[in-house]
Amino acid sequence: MFDLKAAVAKADYVTFLTGAGVSTPSGIPDYRSKGGLYAHEASPEYLLSHDNLIAHPANFHQFVTESLYYPDAKPNVIHEKMAAISNAKGAIVTQNIDNLHQAAGAKNVVPFHGSLYRVYCRKCHQTVPYQTYLKTDRHDVDGGQLRPDVVLYGEGLDEANINAAVTAVRRADLIVICGTSLKVAPFSLLINERRPEAQVVVVNTERLALPFQYEMIQADAETVFADL
Numbered sequence: 001m002f003d004l005k006a007a008v009a010k011a012d013y014v015t016f017l018t019g020a021g022v023s024t025p026s027g028i029p030d031y032r033s034k035g036g037l038y039a040h041e042a043s044p045e046y047l048l049s050h051d052n053l054i055a056h057p058a059n060f061h062q063f064v065t066e067s068l069y070y071p072d073a074k075p076n077v078i079h080e081k082m083a084a085i086s087n088a089k090g091a092i093v094t095q096n097i098d099n100l101h102q103a104a105g106a107k108n109v110v111p112f113h114g115s116l117y118r119v120y121c122r123k124c125h126q127t128v129p130y131q132t133y134l135k136t137d138r139h140d141v142d143g144g145q146l147r148p149d150v151v152l153y154g155e156g157l158d159e160a161n162i163n164a165a166v167t168a169v170r171r172a173d174l175i176v177i178c179g180t181s182l183k184v185a186p187f188s189l190l191i192n193e194r195r196p197e198a199q200v201v202v203v204n205t206e207r208l209a210l211p212f213q214y215e216m217i218q219a220d221a222e223t224v225f226a227d228l
């Protein structure tokens, strides 16, 4: 099997591209699977859309608070090792909105899709603690709608996040893709920004068919990262 430990030791700059699979060992399911509970109502894509936020605020609030928030979840060994490596020489670009990379102490994280733990009022833009949002989606000051600072379907990405993510990928001589099938654009397009000589490694339990050259580590990510 490919020696990730040696590759990390040799690299000047390591950028991790991560997705839901990094957080499942922390007990956070991919919302798409949990969204199955709501399949009779609407797809998770609709439930998590800007249209739903506006048209059905109560439905949106219920789905988000019941299915996405896991405030007691703790970072696992994948988050911990990625934090140590990226703090020394690299960055983490994540699709996850659960804050666990940051909770593990990672300082150079690009939350590509935002964070559930930053909540603001759509009317006055003031931020409120996420704990408030778990109880109500109304701002007590002005009655405005509260929402988490995450990118919903139908919304654009934060430009500063895009720039930071592209910079992280361009800078890396080693890119490690973990916990994501890299199918969802625009996140999946970030890899196209890599240097021609950058080495790409994929850690995943299932083989992926990605349209570029990479080293495949077909194994459980927790096991792989525990050994780093």
Ligand SMILES: [Zn+2]
Pocket (backbone or CB within 6 Å): 121, 122, 123, 124, 125, 126, 139, 141, 142, 143, 144
């Ligand atoms: Zn307000």
